[in-house]
Amino acid sequence: MSALIEARGLRKRYRNTVALDGISFKVEPGRIVGLIGPNGAGKTTALKAVLGLTDFDGDLSVLGLDPRTQRDRLMQQVSFIADVAVLPRWLRVGDAVDFVGGVHPRFNRARCEQFLARTKLQSRMKVRELSKGMIVQLHLALVMAIDARLLVLDEPTLGLDILYRKQFYQSLLEDYFDAEKTILVTTHQVEEVEHILTDLMFIRDGRIVLDASMDAIGERYAEVLVNADRAEAARALKPLDERQVFGKSIFLFDGVDHAQLEALGEIRRPAIVDLFVATMKGTYA
């Protein structure tokens, strides 16, 4: 099967800044892809392009459709949760369900009600009365009841407490995600999606600076805990990054043979956070 999303040379410029500087990437079906980057790197612009919410230069195909000209058809197969939960404050929970049921051909009302029954949300409640966490629960219930092929999440757990955050991804994995579906997520809470992702993209200053499957990242990058006496030997292998912990040095290597690194010390898989920090060095400088 061909790629679900295929972008070539996407460009987007706002008045004084370049948001997307000719990015190209592919997303295959059945994957959970994390798009990670500092504030202002172009994440949200990239998602907006995919959703047909902004115009841009370059080639973009989402489910074989052009989001600029075929947005109606695209929206039948794509769901979206934004970082700003944009439900009108006067809307009742029941109205929201009625509305989506009325406009979306692939919405399963019974399924939505089943999800809502597991929360404290009541049909009569107005969005105004809901906490941020409850609004996200409502949003999630609406979205998970839509049989879409692509789900786009823009900072979905921003501002939620730990309980809601855990529940959010747990629900997605338990009741929504399967091999036919694809999720594209941006988040700053990298730790909470670390093991959920199948693929990782780093974006910086409108460019993709890393694009690989998590398996490939595990093979390509390695973190090695090195004693002081071997630090020079480690530096000779040109590490991406070095930091000190308890008199030992932790080196991050890119593409150095693991057998060669084993002689230096204990090898670990780098956390996404550490990979991110090393890759983004100098971003705000």
Add this chain to the structure above:
Amino acid sequence: MTVTWNDSVPIYRQLRERVVAMILDGALQEGDPLPSVRQVAADFQINPLTVSKAYQELVDEHLVEKRRGLGMYVVDGAREALLKSERERFLREEWPPLFARLKRMGLDLKILLREAEKLEESSR
């Protein structure tokens, strides 16, 4: 559920070890179903592919089998096979350094045997 994974071993290997431990200590009996891939993925907040990979290893080792449309089941004889390989592994990998340590400390096997009998006695 929050699980701390060890960064030096791939998660699918650690998951496999967990299932093996469950079979060894009887939490999973022969003929029991393994929890579904979806359930494990949701509980541990890990990708379903990671879970599938761990289960596939167990299938390759003939410890569990896939029953079409039903899921994964612990095969008959899995526990015995695991015990056998665990015993072999202990004798091969853990016993030699342990034995060397006992010798260094001057603990001879007769003393250990006597202590073992005492333990058996008190646990009865």
